Amino acid sequence: MQANTNKAWLGVLPVVLLVAFSAVIPLMTVVNYSVQDIFDVQTRVFVGFDWYRETLRDPRFVDALLRQILFSSLILVIEIPLGIVLARGLPREGRLLPLLLVLLAVPLLIPWNVVGMIWQIFARPDIGLLGAAVNAAGFDYNFTGVVTDAWVTLIAMDVWHWTSLVTLLTFAGLTAIPGACYQAAMLDDASRWQVFWYVEFPRIRSVLVIAVLLRLMDSLMIYTEPFVLTGGGPGNATTFLSQYLTSMAVGQFDVGPAAAFSVLYFLVILLLCWLFYTSVMGSSKGPDPYDEDGL
Amino acid sequence: MAAFELRDLVKAYGKTRVIHGIDLIIPDGEFVVFVGPSGCGKSTTLRMIAGLEEVTGGEIRIGDRVVNEVDPKERNLAMVFQNYAIYPHMTVRQNIAFGLYTSRLSKREKLEKVEAAGALLGLTPLLDRRPSALSGGQRQRVAIGRAMVRDPVGFLFDEPLSNLDAQLRAQMRIEIKDLHRRLRTTIAYVTHDQVEAMTMADRIVVMKDGHILQAAPPMDVYDNPVDVFTARFIGTPSMNIVPAKQTNGVVTLADGDPSVLAGVRPHDLLVGSEIAQPGLTLTGTVTAVEPLGPETLVHFEIAGQSIIATAPPHGGVTIGSNVTAKAPRGQVHLFDAVTEKALGRA
Numbered sequence: 001m002q003a004n005t006n007k008a009w010l011g012v013l014p015v016v017l018l019v020a021f022s023a024v025i026p027l028m029t030v031v032n033y034s035v036q037d038i039f040d041v042q043t044r045v046f047v048g049f050d051w052y053r054e055t056l057r058d059p060r061f062v063d064a065l066l067r068q069i070l071f072s073s074l075i076l077v078i079e080i081p082l083g084i085v086l087a088r089g090l091p092r093e094g095r096l097l098p099l100l101l102v103l104l105a106v107p108l109l110i111p112w113n114v115v116g117m118i119w120q121i122f123a124r125p126d127i128g129l130l131g132a133a134v135n136a137a138g139f140d141y142n143f144t145g146v147v148t149d150a151w152v153t154l155i156a157m158d159v160w161h162w163t164s165l166v167t168l169l170t171f172a173g174l175t176a177i178p179g180a181c182y183q184a185a186m187l188d189d190a191s192r193w194q195v196f197w198y199v200e201f202p203r204i205r206s207v208l209v210i211a212v213l214l215r216l217m218d219s220l221m222i223y224t225e226p227f228v229l230t231g232g233g234p235g236n237a238t239t240f241l242s243q244y245l246t247s248m249a250v251g252q253f254d255v256g257p258a259a260a261f262s263v264l265y266f267l268v269i270l271l272l273c274w275l276f277y278t279s280v281m282g283s284s285k286g287p288d289p290y291d292e293d294g295l
Numbered sequence: 296m297a298a299f300e301l302r303d304l305v306k307a308y309g310k311t312r313v314i315h316g317i318d319l320i321i322p323d324g325e326f327v328v329f330v331g332p333s334g335c336g337k338s339t340t341l342r343m344i345a346g347l348e349e350v351t352g353g354e355i356r357i358g359d360r361v362v363n364e365v366d367p368k369e370r371n372l373a374m375v376f377q378n379y380a381i382y383p384h385m386t387v388r389q390n391i392a393f394g395l396y397t398s399r400l401s402k403r404e405k406l407e408k409v410e411a412a413g414a415l416l417g418l419t420p421l422l423d424r425r426p427s428a429l430s431g432g433q434r435q436r437v438a439i440g441r442a443m444v445r446d447p448v449g450f451l452f453d454e455p456l457s458n459l460d461a462q463l464r465a466q467m468r469i470e471i472k473d474l475h476r477r478l479r480t481t482i483a484y485v486t487h488d489q490v491e492a493m494t495m496a497d498r499i500v501v502m503k504d505g506h507i508l509q510a511a512p513p514m515d516v517y518d519n520p521v522d523v524f525t526a527r528f529i530g531t532p533s534m535n536i537v538p539a540k541q542t543n544g545v546v547t548l549a550d551g552d553p554s555v556l557a558g559v560r561p562h563d564l565l566v567g568s569e570i571a572q573p574g575l576t577l578t579g580t581v582t583a584v585e586p587l588g589p590e591t592l593v594h595f596e597i598a599g600q601s602i603i604a605t606a607p608p609h610g611g612v613t614i615g616s617n618v619t620a621k622a623p624r625g626q627v628h629l630f631d632a633v634t635e636k637a638l639g640r641a
Contacts, residue, residue, distance in 0.1 A: 202382070
């Protein structure tokens with residue numbers, strides 16, 4: 001009979017502590033705040049799920065959430081196909097390639113608030129290169145005043161900022177495809193669309209999942225660029241969850257409701273990413289069957 | 296079905312010539328194996344036949360048609376690649392059928408062709424599986440099946456067995472040869488493995504540095520290699536080559552400037568045999584002994600040069616001892632000491 005000690009748990013302890021301090025405890029603090037009404041450090045009242053109920057009934061939360069989902073959907077619909085098209089358009093080798101890759105990477109290297117700043121000036125109807133040009137061309141364009149213009153500008157900015165990420169990831173996936181696969185398709189008289197769908201897509205599928213996941217998570221958390229570009233306006237037209245949360249937590253110092261908001265926000269992101277991931281990965285069971293032997 | 300013909304075929308990348316004007320006729324239905332070391336131009340030649348590489352000079356004919364400027368898909372050739380290059384998210388059936396999608400056959404005829412190809416390759420129980428569920432050999436059979444259904448005028452194989460393990464390779468060699476026997480389609484097959492070349496080919500084309508050294512049936516290449524390179528490339532272990540001189544029909548080791556090079560295959564150089572009038576006798580110190588079962592390979596050194604000879608299975612040869620190995624007359628190949636071209640046998 002073996003002595004039944006629990007010494008093995010000691011081995012796991014460092015990881016448990018690390019995760020506890022880096023993730024679980026901070027999160028639990030927020031959860032703790034979200035069920036209390038806090039007047040000052042000494043005076044706290046337990047309110048149960050009141051803040052959650054209030055948040056979910058708050059039309060501004062619901063509107064921000066819907067805007068958020070619309071925004072994320074739009075940028076995914078634009079950036080993923082555009083990124084793939086660009087990646088397929090890149091030369092696979094040659095002197096031009098390094099230059100193009102660096103140029104593509106530039107938007108990714110710019111700090112987010114600077115991106116906001118660049119576009120704020122770029123799109124200004126009076127002096128901005130884009131804004132003034134569009135107005136001169138006869139279109140009435142003002143992103144600070146018109147909701148559609150604000151959205152178009154915001155989406156254009158995000159596409160400019162992040163499509164490169166999709167392009168670079170896809171390109172990495174494409175370069176791993178053996179030349180013989182293309183040549184075999186050529187001998188089979190496959191059309192361009194068939195080459196993409198039957199030769200390339202299965203082999204870049206897992207990279208695309210990562211690209212979509214990154215863009216999905218990141219766009220759900222977008223804060224800096226719209227904050228600088230539109231400040232959430234006109235009205236609340238470009239106020240997303242993170243901006244509303246910040247105004248609630250920092251501006252009004254409503255710690256309880258803001259904590260409940262945070263938890264809900266976190267759950268929304270988690271849920272959407274989980275839904276996406278399981279729906280995509282659910283179709284292929286087990287390890288990725290496509291990365292073996294250049295198949 | 297068609298013959299292939301290469302006339303003064305040249306390939307250059309920029310100013311670097313890699314194929315130096317080769318001539319070769321592959322008659323209809325012949326199984327030709329291009330063999331040579333890496334970089335000898337064998338794959339480039341095959342890819343030019345397929346139309347995947349542009350022809351710099353000369354001409355390629357398939358049947359009576361010059362195909363230099365013809366699109367790969369118009370040449371009606373099928374190619375099988377080293378890494379299979381099959382479509383991963385299609386079933387075996389769909390993969391095999393893919394080559395037929397532009398064909399004008401009726402749906403039923405297409406299905407029948409796929410079934411027939413599957414049956415011929417032993418893939419029938421696997422037709423509805425994905426490639427990820429297949430072994431390497433099965434995947435390669437799918438690739439062959441895909442090539443087969445279009446009734447191509449010829450098959451091109453580019454090192455199709457290099458990704459497989461030794462056992463599967465041996466099995467696939469037989470299968471491909473059998474397939475050729477049944478289909479009688481012209482096959483051009485590229486490999487760096489001289490065993491594949493020997494066992495499968497109707498004719499071997501030995502290439503080196505963009506030239507064809509010899510194009511002949513396997514046993515001809517083995518028995519009468521045209522030069523030292525071919526002699527050493529075909530046959531394992533490689534032929535022993537020693538500097539020699541020939542006086543009154545007897546070949547002996549040369550000290551100083553050799554007039555000829557003498558080549559003798561390890562299987563003809565026998566340790567402990569009683570050959571009355573040997574064509575060549577070599578004596579040296581044993582450095583390694585490799586018992587293979589039916590025979591034992593004896594490595595020995597003679598004037599700083601390593602020689603491999605054959606001994607009977609239980610010969611009792613030990614490392615460090617002195618051995619004498621003899622080759623019978625008629626089994627010693629002579630080569631010119633300067634040009635390394637064959638001079639006949641002694």
